[in-house]
Amino acid sequence: MTSPSSSVQDARRALGQRLREIRKESGLTGRELARRAGWHESKTSRLEHGKTPPSGADIHTWTEICGAVDQAPDLIATARGIDGQYVEWRRMEQPGLKHAQESVLPLFERTRRFRTYQSWVIPGLLQTAAYTRAVLSTVSTLRDGPDDVEGAVAVRMDRQRILRSGNHRFAMLVEEWVLRTVIGDAEIMAGQLGHLIAAASLPSVSLGVIPLGHPRGVGWPVESFTMYDDAQVNVELVSAHLTVTQPREIDEYSRAFTELGAIAVYGAPARSLITSAINVLG
Incomplete structure (x- = not known):
């Protein structure tokens, strides 16, 4: 990359x-x-x-x-x-987390094919309200932003309607360690993982889980990213939000997504990994 x-x-x-x-x-x-x-x-x-x-x-x-x-x-x-291509999170979220969530609505509505790789958290479109609340509360505290978490959660939950409406398709890849990273507490995490199994059964959603310990080549991406058709890639860096629009670089992310997807498991094997993560929570 x-x-x-x-x-x-x-x-x-x-x-x-x-x-x-x-x-x-x-x-x-x-x-x-x-x-x-x-x-x-x-x-x-x-x-x-x-x-x-x-x-x-x-x-x-x-x-x-x-x-x-x-x-x-x-x-x-x-x-x-x-x-606008490289925007620090603090700058982007200065008007509030709700505003940041609302700002991407036009992009989501016009995109037909979503490809998401997540190495940090469950993809936003597949999150429960409690999980989102825990994530955004942490973000708000770390970045000392406005306290509008509840408004931001409401916007994100409303945005999930595109999973069931319109001509949208979603290919989601998550690392297995994301399933085993407790966000909030064990109850919130168990609810999130149960919801993930249900969301993966939607006709518009393809969910792949990349198992722990799978051999990898050199140069795998560590940053989470989402591809919006073949027009744009949004990359989540530690300190900033990066927008990639150059066709050459979009092709690189597309190849990386395809290669990561090839080592993921789907269907029953993916559900088995999610269920295993739930069982660990007790």
Whole structure:
């Protein structure tokens, strides 16, 4: 797998290349542009090589000096889109957990094929209210966010209606250790695992469990991710939320999902692993 932040880095380099082309078309050297802009020439180099993300003011200055003001709106929109690809959880959840849950509703509604790999928790669409409450309560405490857990739980539960409506298909892969990681307490976990068995029986859902101890090759992903059709991948990092849109990287996640799916078990063997995890809870 490529580095999780490579989409952002590649996009910044592409934007820098566009700025460089605009400068060259104007006949200016990097030094002359820097002199007219009133900044050090090293800043021009950093912007053109994607090492420093340009601000809106930087882009306005650049295009004005180069006689390409008409390109400024498109360049600024591109820069803002890159900023949105890598978003720290604290920033995303600053308006509240409920807002964060609501913000993805349009994406869920337009997606037809979901592919999810979870190495941390049960996939959100298959969670019980009690399990979700325990997860989000921990998130709220760790990130010192607004106390709107109940509202966020309600939004997530309502979102699960897409499991039973519309032309949606869900392929879910979870590591067996997710089944054995107690979230909340034993009662909450037992209820969640029982619900998981029921949810896996839905016609729209395919659930695979990757058994503990299964031999693996090199380079398996450790980050949880969800693929929305072939248009976008959302990756859950420890500190941030990453959106991948480059076709090349989406293909890499697709291959990783296929390879992980090949070592998972389904149907009765998967239910057996879930039941075993319930029995351990006593």
